[in-house]
Amino acid sequence: xxxxxxxxxxxxxDIPARVVAExxxxxxxxxxxxxxxxxxxxxxxxxxxxxxxxxxxxSRAVFDLVHDLAPRIEDAIDADAHxxxxxxxxDAGQEVPHAHVHVIPRFDGDGGGPIHVAAGERPDLDDDxxxxxxxxxxx
Ligand code: 5GP
Ligand code: ZN
Numbered sequence: 001x002x003x004x005x006x007x008x009x010x011x012x013x014d015i016p017a018r019v020v021a022e023x024x025x026x027x028x029x030x031x032x033x034x035x036x037x038x039x040x041x042x043x044x045x046x047x048x049x050x051x052x053x054x055x056x057x058x059s060r061a062v063f064d065l066v067h068d069l070a071p072r073i074e075d076a077i078d079a080d081a082h083x084x085x086x087x088x089x090x091d092a093g094q095e096v097p098h099a100h101v102h103v104i105p106r107f108d109g110d111g112g113g114p115i116h117v118a119a120g121e122r123p124d125l126d127d128d129x130x131x132x133x134x135x136x137x138x139x
Pocket of ligand 1: 087
């Protein structure tokens, strides 16, 4: 637990939240400033900043909860789809430094876009560069 973390305070029950699901290692609650009806955040109960900081067990617990909740949210608010994503690090737009998965319900004609709009300008990469990148990541 981190003393000055909003999400740790929610886990501890010190700050109220609309909790929609809970397991041993993960918690899900409605976003206080939703991008859509039913916008839900799924977090590890333990304080970690980035996705890669989670243990495998915590990582599984978080994604299992996303997996279980998405159809429930879709049914509950009659959504057509979901955008599921993580702002993983401040340069990707992460504002709360406690890792969290956004589960954002989507509706036909809602005016939103695919997750691709989150990234900046597309790089123009040739085959050699793509090979190099794949090698670097795979190494
Ligand atoms: P980030 O930009 O870090 O990926 O997203 C943080 C999210 O947390 C935002 O969508 C914001 O609305 C939500 N949020 C921030 N503070 C609180 C809070 O105290 N309670 C709840 N339920 N959501 C919050
Ligand atoms: Zn925290």
